[in-house]
Amino acid sequence: MSATLIDGKARAAALRAEVATGVAAFVAAHGRQPGLTVVLVGDDPASAVYVGSKGKATREAGMISGEHRLPASTSEADLLALVTRLNRDPEVDGILVQMPLPAHIDSDRVIAVIDPAKDVDGLHPINTGLLVSGRPGLVPCTPSGCLMLIEDAIGTIAGAEAVVIGRSILVGKPMAALLLNKSATVTIAHSRTRDLAAHVTRADIVVAAVGIPGMVQGEWIKPGACVIDVGINRIALPDGKSRLVGDVDFDSAVTRAGWITPVPGGVGPMTIACLLANTLSAATARAAT
Numbered sequence: 001m002s003a004t005l006i007d008g009k010a011r012a013a014a015l016r017a018e019v020a021t022g023v024a025a026f027v028a029a030h031g032r033q034p035g036l037t038v039v040l041v042g043d044d045p046a047s048a049v050y051v052g053s054k055g056k057a058t059r060e061a062g063m064i065s066g067e068h069r070l071p072a073s074t075s076e077a078d079l080l081a082l083v084t085r086l087n088r089d090p091e092v093d094g095i096l097v098q099m100p101l102p103a104h105i106d107s108d109r110v111i112a113v114i115d116p117a118k119d120v121d122g123l124h125p126i127n128t129g130l131l132v133s134g135r136p137g138l139v140p141c142t143p144s145g146c147l148m149l150i151e152d153a154i155g156t157i158a159g160a161e162a163v164v165i166g167r168s169i170l171v172g173k174p175m176a177a178l179l180l181n182k183s184a185t186v187t188i189a190h191s192r193t194r195d196l197a198a199h200v201t202r203a204d205i206v207v208a209a210v211g212i213p214g215m216v217q218g219e220w221i222k223p224g225a226c227v228i229d230v231g232i233n234r235i236a237l238p239d240g241k242s243r244l245v246g247d248v249d250f251d252s253a254v255t256r257a258g259w260i261t262p263v264p265g266g267v268g269p270m271t272i273a274c275l276l277a278n279t280l281s282a283a284t285a286r287a288a289t
């Protein structure tokens with residue numbers, strides 16, 4: 001048996017097209033484009049690439065892309081002042097402060113200052129609380145994208161056994177809350193979990209968000225399960241080149257799973273598409289107030 005590959009690229013393209021249609025309707029109704037502003041502090045090359053692709057995707061969806069690239073020496077007070085200005089700017093519907101921030105800045109404090117109505121990363125404690133309460137709010141983009149892929153693949157989530165590996169506030173915890181809100185029976189596994197294989201073996205849905213290349217073994221996977229690999233790990237090859245792999249040992253898992261996301265081309269493309277969707281939702285909600 002070989003699993004059906006989940007095409008995150010195609011699903012993300014469809015979602016981006018849906019957002020672009022929604023943006024056109026928003027412009028017709030409100031006479032302005034929704035705006036997403038990204039703040040990057042420091043010169044981490046990977047973060048600079050992410051910020052560049054977010055800007056491009058934002059413009060392609062018909063929205064206004066704002067960017068603030070600040071030096072690594074920026075003080076926490078200056079960053080908080082910028083976020084406060086963006087909170088007050090009526091043209092800005094979404095604010096994203098690219099993580100990680102330099103060590104001298106307290107990222108929790110920065111996230112807490114973002115207006116929850118503009119918090120398109122879904123990390124503000126108000127949005128976290130709304131998610132856990134099962135109420136509408138802005139949801140972190142990566143788990144939101146994973147949920148869409150799972151629903152497309154298996155249809156009904158209610159009653160399914162789900163195992164989420166990883167408990168970060170960015171992926172694991174919101175993923176578990178989303179699955180619980182859909183009435184799955186959810187286990188969260190993490191670095192202190194005793195017998196990971198025993199948990200994974202029960203799961204109809206496995207979401208791996210760890211950051212360890214190929215740690216989830218194919219033989220742990222329940223035949224027919226839906227396997228979502230969030231991990232993005234760059235590994236060195238003997239010829240001096242490198243390639244991206246996930247947290248799941250793809251070659252062994254593909255022989256047992258019912259559905260599986262490839263890395264790259266699975267979860268990754270969904271993240272930016274969900275960011276655009278969050279920005280349009282934020283703009284629509286703000287326009288209604």
Ligand code: NAD
Nearest residue numbers: 142166167168171190191209210211230231232267268271
């Ligand atoms: P993180 O480092 O914040 O969290 C990793 C989690 O893995 C922790 O909760 C930890 O408890 C758990 N863990 C560590 N070792 C473990 C073990 N041996 N067994 C079980 N659990 C273990 O990472 P994160 O931000 O949640 O990201 C996880 C992975 O997902 C990374 O590879 C990251 O690059 C990737 N990621 C991808 C996207 C995307 O768009 N596709 C977005 C965010 C993160």
